Amino acid sequence: MRELDAELLDIFVEESGDLLDHSDGLLARLREEPGEREPVVGLQRNLHTIKGGARMAGIMAIGELGHAMESLLESVVEQRCELGRDGVPLLERGFDRLHSMVSRIGERRAVALPERLIEEFDARSRGESASASADATPGVGEASAPPPAAKVELAPLSAPIGDDPAFDDDTQVRAPQEQVRIRADLLDRLVNYAGEVAIYRARLEQQLGAFRGAMGEMEQTNMRLRDQLRRLDIETEAQIIARFQREGDTGDASFDPLELDRFSNLQQLSRALGESAADLASLQGTLDDLTRQYETLLTQQSRVSSELQEGLMRTRMVPFDSLVPRLRRVVRQAAQETGKQVQLKLDGAQGELDRNVLERMTAPLEHMLRNAVAHGLETPEQRRGANKGEEGTVRIAVRREGSEVVLEVADDGRGLDRGAIRRRAEQRGLVRPDAVLTNSALDAMIFEPGFSTADEVSRLAGRGVGMDVVASEVRQLGGSLDIATRKHEGTTFTLRLPQTLAVTQSVFVRIGETSFAVPIASVRGVGRISREELAAPGAVYSYGGDEYALHDLGQLVGQPRVRAEGQLQVPLLLVGAGELRAAVAVDQIIGNREIVVKPVGPQVASVPGIFGATIMGDGSVRVILDVAPLVRRQAALPREAEPAPMQERRQVPLVMVVDDSVTMRKVTGRVLERHNFEVVTAKDGVDALERLDERVPDLMLLDIEMPRMDGYELATQMKADGRLRSVPIVMITSRTGEKHRQRAFEIGVERYLGKPYQENELMRNVYELLGMERAGA
Template sequence: ALIAAFEARIRAQPVHVAAEVQLAATAAALPPLSAPVDEEAEAPAEEAIAPRAPQEQVRVRADLLDNLVNHAGEVAIYRARLEQQLGAFRAAMAELDRTNARLRDQLRRLDLETEAQIVARYQREQDSADPTFDPLELDRFSTLQQLSRALNESAADLTGLQGVLDDLARQYDVLLQQQSRVSSDLQDGLMSARMVPFDSVVPRLRRVVRQAGHDTGKQVQLRLDGTHGELDRNVLDRMVAPIEHMLRNSVAHGLETPAERVAAGKSEEGTITIALRHEGSEIVLQVSDDGRGLDRDAIRRRAEQRGLLKPGAVLTDTELDSLIFEAGFSTSEQVSQLAGRGVGMDVVRNEVRQLGGTVEIHSVVGRGVTFTLRLPQTLAVTQAVFVQIGETTYAVPVASVSGIGRISRERFESGTGGYRYAGEEYALHDLGLLVGQGPAKAEGQAQVPLLLVRAGDLRAAVAIDQVVGNREIVVKPVGMQIASVPGIYGATITGDGRVVVILDVAPLVRRHLAQRPAAEAEAQQQRHVPLVMVVDDSLTMRKVTGRVLERHNFEVVTARDGIEALEKLEERVPDLMLLDIEMPRMDGYELATAMRADARFRGVPIVMITSRTGEKHRQRAFEIGVQRYLGKPYQELDLMRNVYDLLGIARARD
């Protein structure tokens, strides 16, 4: 059929006869269209024609990649700062909206007042006026009326500008969300570029086990479970040496000789297992063997010889096992290249702690021992719990936090007993005392929040003022001077530009246990910072008065009107209140009356600061129970003199 078609085209176009004949001959040489196709023979031909391009790779210097990751972290910090500033801008816009509403209401009342004055004035001149015109139609307005009209136009312009600012804020919000997605993808890509497979160090670990078995004459098999996973390159580089030491320990101390294993009913060949798995933001690495387990009698004997343990002291198995982490500790009687030098497990624990991880031991006599290492997935970005003590915020890595709890204030202040969580007993501590900042008060809360911290054999329930939240942070290294301080893991930068210290709580608890009497004496000397509530509908008055009080070392909380003040009174009861009279929703008189009717707030001194300086207003305030009455504008010296007098604080001489 194809040849017939070509012949028809040749007859129709005789000019191209030679070319068409050549095409027809080529078509005749082809197999018929109905011939079966051999797919198996055809596939290799296609692969030969278009071979798959190999995946291209690029070698990048490690320091360059680390710098890129740090820059991505800086971008994330700047984005968080922009988001926080946008939130502050929205709060200012809401305040502007309330101010505009108040301005429009005042202008409306001003218009009513001026028009009433016009009508009253022309009624007096009605006899002499032209009866054909209404007084308002004569356009005989005073300068006051003209200014009120101009103010109305200005208020309308302000409302229009506010709408423009709202639109811009929404556009910035959308742009920040888009930038957030791109920044997260960039950071995830750079972090994945820093990840290396654990299998890359497996040949090295097999060689260590093989060499240790040859030196001790033991038969050892290394098993791997889940080692196809990936770790941060920095974490893996720093953990190779500790893992090698634990493998040598398992061969030298844990596994028995072939004869001893046969006598114990085991196979001649011992087994060491390395298991790797991911749990949330942590990497769990387990090194276990099926040997004899830890020799606790030898550990006790050597600890007593070195003075680490008093003879006859009662310790749990976990406490006894943790003694192998002491510096220079070894149960081996002979010193060799594998054991007896006392250098090893303390280095392992310190290295894991510097990475922000923990080490746990589980030993069963005659069945073996398991070392469980919990490490952060990456050293650049991690999850942290933000907690607050007073005005200071700290970050605690999630890897060391078991959970969040609460305890009654009476039970915590008594200090008796502990806190039980998930079947484990947690000793009670105070984070304020651990960092030398004064005890946690948790004011306005019926129960004291607890941060449950675990680190090896340590279980501590640490009291805090409040839990701010959980968020992803960029870990920044600190200088050598600060890094040498126990309990400081690093630092991070929050969205508002503040530097927040990342705490390692376990060393703080251990140091506090050794210095408990001194810490308690210092806590007794901490003075109470008075809390003053400023209630005023004017943003300027709230800011100015708040700054004056903060300059004199007072803690300040503000409210816009009486309703908001009552809501905040439910959270915290202030030591003193500065109150305005004229406010929307609930004025100062109503708030003061409500406070004097409530037994919880009846003892709070009240200072009224208002522009209503008449005797009638002053008398009504004193009848309600207000202690002081000041007029606006006030003098800072007069205000602070009344504040100090009401709080019973001796004033510092100028």
């Protein structure tokens, strides 16, 4: 091996690996249709390429075996001999040996010439199937005849291995495309960089939104300024006219013309202020135009960035069928070593998975397939006795359900032996003899480290290593593993894994003071429901012809139940995954946006329901929830085990500040936020009523003089509304006269403060009206 060109070896290993994987699909087609010419020609072409590459790289052992196999196929194509009933198993043994030899070359290990296997192919090529292949017939008594080194090389398949012909047809006709290979770590870094670009874009969008809001406030301020200047101009002219009239009536000849100049200067100053206001409006228009241009550019950048991220993510997605040849070999080897006849079937293998998920699930899938053959399926004699076909079936199904990837590994064997599981669990001290266990708890015992019901240790069973590794890997990926088994009918293992995405659209919801993101792939819609319907036992929500079971997100995540304070109806997030349909109640649905999914580490990822985390535009972190596992977990709990509802008052009171002055709103809002209050603002009475339709505050701070609807009118409407009547109102105004104060109290206002207010006085009234203890008091 040292004398060979390392670079040439790497190229050969890469090329031959792809050719062998493709040949595996052709073998499956050949088994389904033995007389088909096309797969034979395809196999011959692949073997010719492998043979030439091996000889060019100096690996003569692979070249000789490839030549012998190609000669057999050439004889079949030219009809000099027939492949025969046992010809396909012989080819499978040959390709399995080629796989093994190529793997050893990749590890820089020497390979020996498989002389006996080559002799079998040569004999078959000469049409000597009866004599030359007799020793290769599957059987139990053959094992001790050959030397130990040759035993593994020559051990034949005990049974045919089939596959889904539709899948292989699709694999065969797949058009070749030019490909380039890059290092996986480089691709991962590029995906991370694209995610960082999305985070910065989100921050830009947030800041631009804040700038747009400030521009709106500036427009309102300019409108008030122009109105005040018009009134000042009118008042100035009125005073000048009145002064002339007074001077004319009295006939005072001592009228000083300079006084007229003084009024004229005041008028000129008023007009100069008007011109400045017009210039300010022009500047505002320019800023508006620039803002629109920035928004357009940001939208274009967002589109390009999204396409870049999607393209990078597509490069990380690999088809599941790239793993199929390896899984077929695992099943063939397990069948050979156990003397069982096995057929492997595939469903949805064309689906794509994230490369990282597929790589981490390869070993667990191999464990499960070996386990299905060794423990699940019966021997041909046992299957005949159970009125089953001699050939057992192992099925792998791959599908997407919402934001999850679902892998099913099923067999039609004997099912789990719960009696044997119970006995072994008692022997190991895992359960007490008098303990009462449910079937699901008993089935889950096979995931315990070192647990095995096999009486004898073999290469495939008895060591207790396998299913615990599978369960551990699934947990680290943030997935779940379920078992469904029926005696004499088989066992199905269902693996649910989060679909790894770098960028996704998510819906943001709020529970109490915490907000979460939910991937939009699992969201079917949103809705609302009355509190009475939500509280009814066994209630469901109908949407789009489906019935959704009602759940409380607060209860699902271990927080207080949803209260949705101030809302007549409770918001619902409609979630669907596979057959699951759930209407999850939340306090508020904030909206949806594009987010970058960040990993949270194996410790947190193993917690059911946590999909990942994301960084918001302001730098804060939000947890991304996968709601479906949370719903399944709660549904599996017995009624007495469900967490008791936590009745809590809203921890942070909500205060609405209504004032037409931007400065007053900001100053008052900051004062309240310093004292840990949640603040929502409105610029006048009409704006406040619109916000009151969405949320009802715990307290209202209200100005009197405002456009569209003043404070008196708003307070009157609130006190006449049964939903808003109990909200305490504090009026803060520059109108401190007794007449204004008396009218406010007649309406029902609780407190009346003048501007400018003292912070201590304001907060004392706020705490008193809310019945709260002031911190540090």
